[in-house]
Amino acid sequence: MSIGRFGEHGGQYIPETLMNAVLELDAAYNHYKNDEEFCKELDDLLKNYAGRPSLLYYAEKMTKDLGGAKIYLKREDLNHTGSHKINNVLGQVLLAKKMGKSRVIAETGAGQHGVATATVAALMGMDCEIFMGKEDTERQALNVYRMELLGAKVHPVTSGTQTLKDAVNETLREWTSRVSDTHYVLGSVMGPHPFPTIVRDYQSIIGKEVKEQLLEVEGKLPDTVIACVGGGSNAMGLFYDFICDESVELIGCEAAGHGVDTDKNAATIANGSKGIFHGMKSYFCQDEYGQIAPVYSISAGLDYPGIGPEHANLHDIGRASYVPVTDDEAVEAFEYLSRTEGIIPAIESSHAVAYAKKLAPTMGKDKIIVINLSGRGDKDVAAIARYKGVGIYE
Amino acid sequence: MSRVKEAFSQGKAFIAFITAGDPSLDITEELIVKMEEAGADLIEIGIPFSDPVAEGVVIQEADERALATGTTTDKIFGMIERIRQKTQVPLAFMTYVNPIYTYGTDKFLSNCKRCGIDAVIVPDLPFEEKNELKPTCEAYGVDLISLIAPTSHQRIKMIAKEAQGFVYCVSSMGVTGVRNEITTNVGEMVELVKEVQDIPCAIGFGISTPDQAKEMAQYADGVIVGSAIIKIIAKYGSDCVEPVCEYVRTMNAAVKEGFINS
Numbered sequence: 190m191s192i193g194r195f196g197e198h199g200g201q202y203i204p205e206t207l208m209n210a211v212l213e214l215d216a217a218y219n220h221y222k223n224d225e226e227f228c229k230e231l232d233d234l235l236k237n238y239a240g241r242p243s244l245l246y247y248a249e250k251m252t253k254d255l256g257g258a259k260i261y262l263k264r265e266d267l268n269h270t271g272s273h274k275i276n277n278v279l280g281q282v283l284l285a286k287k288m289g290k291s292r293v294i295a296e297t298g299a300g301q302h303g304v305a306t307a308t309v310a311a312l313m314g315m316d317c318e319i320f321m322g323k324e325d326t327e328r329q330a331l332n333v334y335r336m337e338l339l340g341a342k343v344h345p346v347t348s349g350t351q352t353l354k355d356a357v358n359e360t361l362r363e364w365t366s367r368v369s370d371t372h373y374v375l376g377s378v379m380g381p382h383p384f385p386t387i388v389r390d391y392q393s394i395i396g397k398e399v400k401e402q403l404l405e406v407e408g409k410l411p412d413t414v415i416a417c418v419g420g421g422s423n424a425m426g427l428f429y430d431f432i433c434d435e436s437v438e439l440i441g442c443e444a445a446g447h448g449v450d451t452d453k454n455a456a457t458i459a460n461g462s463k464g465i466f467h468g469m470k471s472y473f474c475q476d477e478y479g480q481i482a483p484v485y486s487i488s489a490g491l492d493y494p495g496i497g498p499e500h501a502n503l504h505d506i507g508r509a510s511y512v513p514v515t516d517d518e519a520v521e522a523f524e525y526l527s528r529t530e531g532i533i534p535a536i537e538s539s540h541a542v543a544y545a546k547k548l549a550p551t552m553g554k555d556k557i558i559v560i561n562l563s564g565r566g567d568k569d570v571a572a573i574a575r576y577k578g579v580g581i582y583e
Numbered sequence: 584m585s586r587v588k589e590a591f592s593q594g595k596a597f598i599a600f601i602t603a604g605d606p607s608l609d610i611t612e613e614l615i616v617k618m619e620e621a622g623a624d625l626i627e628i629g630i631p632f633s634d635p636v637a638e639g640v641v642i643q644e645a646d647e648r649a650l651a652t653g654t655t656t657d658k659i660f661g662m663i664e665r666i667r668q669k670t671q672v673p674l675a676f677m678t679y680v681n682p683i684y685t686y687g688t689d690k691f692l693s694n695c696k697r698c699g700i701d702a703v704i705v706p707d708l709p710f711e712e713k714n715e716l717k718p719t720c721e722a723y724g725v726d727l728i729s730l731i732a733p734t735s736h737q738r739i740k741m742i743a744k745e746a747q748g749f750v751y752c753v754s755s756m757g758v759t760g761v762r763n764e765i766t767t768n769v770g771e772m773v774e775l776v777k778e779v780q781d782i783p784c785a786i787g788f789g790i791s792t793p794d795q796a797k798e799m800a801q802y803a804d805g806v807i808v809g810s811a812i813i814k815i816i817a818k819y820g821s822d823c824v825e826p827v828c829e830y831v832r833t834m835n836a837a838v839k840e841g842f843i844n845s
Contacts, residue, residue: 191711191712191714192711200711200712201709201711201712202680202707202708202709202712202715203707203709204636204637204706204707204709204730204732205706205709205710205730205731205732205734205735205738205742205753206732206733206734206753206756206757207734208709208710208711208734208735208738209734209735209736209738210734348640348643349633349634354634355634358634358636361636362636362637362639362757362758365636365637365756365757365758366756366757366758367756367757368734368756462685463684463685464681464684464685465680465681465684465707465715466634466681467636468707470684473681475681475685477685477686478655478656478657478682478685478686479632479679479681479682479683479684479685479686480632480633480650480682481633481634481681
């Protein structure tokens with residue numbers, strides 16, 4: 190019967206053709222997660238290839254400038270390939286290899302997950318094909334070239350809204366047509382079970398490290414942890430180890446685009462309703478007939494009409510809160526962190542920085558905020574310049 | 584006898600799929616009536632969905648065209664009510680789980696019963712998740728059609744045991760769409776079903792030519808054709824009724840001929 194539930198959310202709503210594949214994946218994952226050799230191999234890759242543990246950096250200038258809570262940045266941007274995506278990809282591609290797969294496919298929005306998948310596929314000698322919305326291939330042209338440089342084939346997806354949702358559709362279709370030798374490296378805590386669990390587990394290293402690192406320097410837990418949420422993998426990775434620590438406030442920042450009251454946003458918790466799509470029951474931006482809405486965000490990585498099922502449940506039970514952050518606020522935070530700390534954040538992560546900027550001054554100086562800096566902003570520089578009306582082209 | 588069973592009672596069944604609202608609901612209505620006259624034993628009506636992950640490009644585009652003209656689930660129910668004044672042809676809805684769940688599962692299936700829809704086919708609702716719809720389907724007497732695929736193997740018996748109406752045998756890997764060749768051993772799939780339940784089996788995905796239909800009819804109780812019909816609709820637009828019916832007549836003859844020869 191139905192498995193992989195978070196409250197009422199989650200499940201396995203996929204075509205019959207894929208059922209044996211996800212059941213095999215579930216079995217393999219459960220076997221290898223306790224396999225000493227597998228864990229050793231993955232730990233070694235995380236340390237010596239990805240560069241973990243990532244730093245927990247005290248943003249002293251930002252803290253002083255905002256005049257409230259102490260702010261720490263979890264530097265996932267310093268990982269190899271420039272984002273948290275590598276944590277999950279190393280785990281999944283290693284798992285796929287153990288399962289005897291020779292080919293990996295993946296969707297990508299901003300290109301970060303595609304780049305991470307292409308990177309690890311190159312390392313492990315796997316064939317790699319990436320599906321990316323045509324509009325995103327234009328917004329993130331440099332990442333397309335990067336994936337090709339790494340030996341991957343990039344398919345621009347021209348169906349639907351030509352963004353992340355359509356890239357997921359097309360990767361699912363590709364997997365349905367060729368499943369025996371192929372693993373779908375899903376990039377977020379979404380999709381059918383076991384993906385939301387697998388991706389969360391591989392990303393949970395973020396929160397585990399934050400806890401250890403902060404206990405070491407401050408001797409206590411953070412008061413608030415903040416991350417941006419599209420599908421929600423970096424947020425789930427940060428939150429997971431703190432769910433049982435009830436004193437720790439968990440905040441996810443959704444992409445509000447031009448504003449939650451406009452038709453140009455991707456704020457699923459703010460504007461969505463319960464639905465069943467991309468293999469899972471969760472919240473989705475949709476109309477009364479269940480047609481998935483075209484969503485919008487300046488950030489290609491947050492431009493997704495749904496949210497992972499575990500987040501949906503954390504929202505339902507009131508354990509985490511989800512707040513909307515607009516394009517303008519994110520761009521302002523992008524520039525702010527660059528100038529204040531000399532760190533250029535990904536436009537996705539800038540959504541979390543923007544909310545922390547609002548929150549920190551309302552908190553006491555004895556309080557601690559940890560922001561997950563999920564990725565670096567190099568990929569966004571040209572797009573932000575264009576947003577500001579500066580004619581820079583890659 | 585239920586209308587679904589009747590579809591399989593006159594020899595091998597020819598099952599036609601069209602997307603509601605492509606190119607318009609008026610044409611869909613006309614197509615259903617005329618396709619029955621041309622020999623279709625059961626008609627599958629696709630409720631268009633924004634993100635049909637089990638469909639190839641041909642049906643994706645049909646969904647886009649239908650949605651662009653403002654087709655909604657409520658308008659489709661209205662059309663079905665009108666259809667039932669004219670014909671008792673067995674009708675099945677084919678759509679994804681979200682349009683049903685978001686519309687309201689109870690409201691959707693009670694409307695199906697009221698309007699005269701005999702079955703629903705939901706390609707993203709596998710056996711493990713069937714309870715999302717099955718209790719409500721049973722309450723309203725609407726068959727929830729089970730699908731089996733070339734990758735189903737040991738799952739076939741489990742699925743077939745609880746199947747209702749007929750079993751939809753997916754002929755090939757991948758999404759819907761015309762294929763030159765069907766390599767799956769569909770005969771074996773059908774045999775596995777029949778070992779656990781005497782229920783009609785219909786083969787779909789990739790079938791477009793009379794020869795393919797004839798061959799498939801030898802292995803199963805029915806043949807389902809979708810993309811090939813949608814292609815004709817896409818080509819002729821509002822003038823599609825006659826060429827579609829001509830195609831249905833040819834395919835129906837091929838399916839029935841396969842029966843006579845086998």
